[in-house]
Amino acid sequence: MSAASEALANAEALAHADDLADFVAASPSSFHAAAEVARRLTDAGFTALDETSAWPAQPGGRFFVVRDGAVIAWVVPTAATVATGFHVFGAHSDSPAFKLKPKPTTGRLGWLQAGVEIYGGPLLNSWLDRELRLAGRLVLDDGTSVLAATGPLLRLPQLAIHLDREQNDRLALNKQTQTQPVWGLGEAASADLLGEVASAAGVDAARIRGYDLVTADAARGAVFGKNDVFFASGRLDDLASVHAGVVALAAAELDAPHIAVLAVFDHEEVGSATRSGAAGPFLQDVLERVQLSLGAARDEQLRALSASWCVSSDVGHSVHPNFPERHDPVVQPVLGSGPILKINANQRYATDAAGAAAWHGWCAAAGVASQEFVSNNAVPCGSTIGPITATRLGIRTVDVGIPILSMHSARELAGTADLHDLTRVASAFFAG
CATH class of the missing domain: 3.40.630.10 (Zn peptidases)
Structure with missing residues (x-):
């Protein structure tokens, strides 16, 4: 050539x-x-x-x-x-991703969290310390479907090395208790995660009758490396x-x-x-x-x-x-x-x-x-x-x-x- x-x-x-x-x-x-x-x-x-x-x-x-x-x-x-x-x-x-569960607004100790279920077979540790979007479809009270996608909203924060000195030797996440991302501060009783998604879609949260919502990395794909040989996304x-x-x-x-x-x-x-x-x-x-x-x-x-x-x-x-x-x-x-x-x-x-x-x-x-x-x-x-x-x-x-x-x-x-x-x-x- x-x-x-x-x-x-x-x-x-x-x-x-x-x-x-x-x-x-x-x-x-x-x-x-x-x-x-x-x-x-x-x-x-x-x-x-x-x-x-x-x-x-x-x-x-x-x-x-x-x-x-x-x-x-x-x-x-x-x-x-x-x-x-x-x-x-x-x-x-x-x-592979995390899919929003029913009653998704959870949290404790002053943190708002999202109740999620693991979809497929993700590399769990790769989702740590990344800004995540929520995206999918909302089905409303009249049967119509609306696409919904937030901007960066959630994060799975990793435990600091000072609190577990052996993390680099044996990082293993409990799929139920250690994969629930944070999305705000406050009490779950007074918050509404679906409301955040509905707002992004421009619909009334009270009209939502069903939803299929998953997480996605918020960062855009990028070319890099010597002579631009790599693409990450x-x-x-x-x-x-x-x-x-x-x-x-x-x-x-x-x-x-x-x-x-x-x-x-x-x-x-x-x-x-x-x-x-x-x-x-x-x-x-x-x-x-x-x-x-x-x-x-x-x-x-x-x-x-x-x-x-x-x-x-x-x-x-x-x-x-x-x-x-x-x-x-x-x-x-x-x-x-x-x-x-x-x-x-x-x-x-x-x-x-x-x-x-x-x-x-x-x-x-x-x-x-x-x-x-x-x-x-x-x-x-x-x-x-x-x-x-x-x-x-x-x-x-x-x-x-x-x-x-x-x-x-x-x-x-x-x-x-x-x-x-x-x-x-x-x-x-x-x-x-």
Whole structure:
């Protein structure tokens, strides 16, 4: 690569990272992430559809539908027929956090605290001594949902080293008694945490009948390091993939040989078994309705699914320089060397030989290098929406992502170039 080409690539990667920082800041909860995807797609000329209404039969159309904290969007090519298959880029909108409990206004000894429940599997110590927002949705007395997000409001203060000299040797937080953040001073009986959230949303707290509110790091994402190689932010797992997908889909052309689909699910961090999760019927419902709008009979629907692909994109582990023994001794992806292909013999990832070949083809088309990821045999890996989607729909599926450090931390670390490269591969995948 020439010096001029390298400088252009770096500039594009930095601009992409800055846009990702904006995207994460606008997406402190899964509901906000779905709304931000919808906003960006609307700006790109997509049409919002309601699940309770009839959908148009319109080759050449760009559409999306939101279900709670999930959103599915698609581009129907001009030449689409009943046999046209799908290219689905899948990701998830939720991240490990703390979720507000019922009767959330608590406290003692003159401190106001928030009653929270642990959502997913966060690295608890990473949430200490950070300013946190509360964000999510409020459901009002007339059944309407309102997005709500505070500014910096809460903090989990760490115990001073003077009061526990052995903290550096054995920091372990009690999940019930030592993870309740402070948000003010006074007596709980005369305070109202929900009132603070309602005020931020511009609604009367007395009208709230239900809520889904989680914590999010209040700090904006930032590029840093020698030659700006690093990008740190909250919720990179998995907003990095969501952002890549929405940027790629917004630019998708109408002459592709398949229907390009972005599927953003909620609740991946807690198993995906919800109406807006990958184990629920959302994607199947949408794909079937798209096929029906094109006039496909059942046999034609099954043929189209057999011609389809799903790229399940989620973060994976970069080799950690301080803990190399936790990784495979040979397969060691590192930040800045490209997106990863995720492989697991026990099908915790859906990648097989055909999927690997297809992934490398899309990377080659995008001019992007790729790395492989496999777990150390003594350190089993987690799973993704990939095997779930493959099982539900029978679509050929490959698991990919970007390598990161500090996974499930309040603030995760990615490679600036990898973020941009993932978007480039997503674009090649949609182009076919």
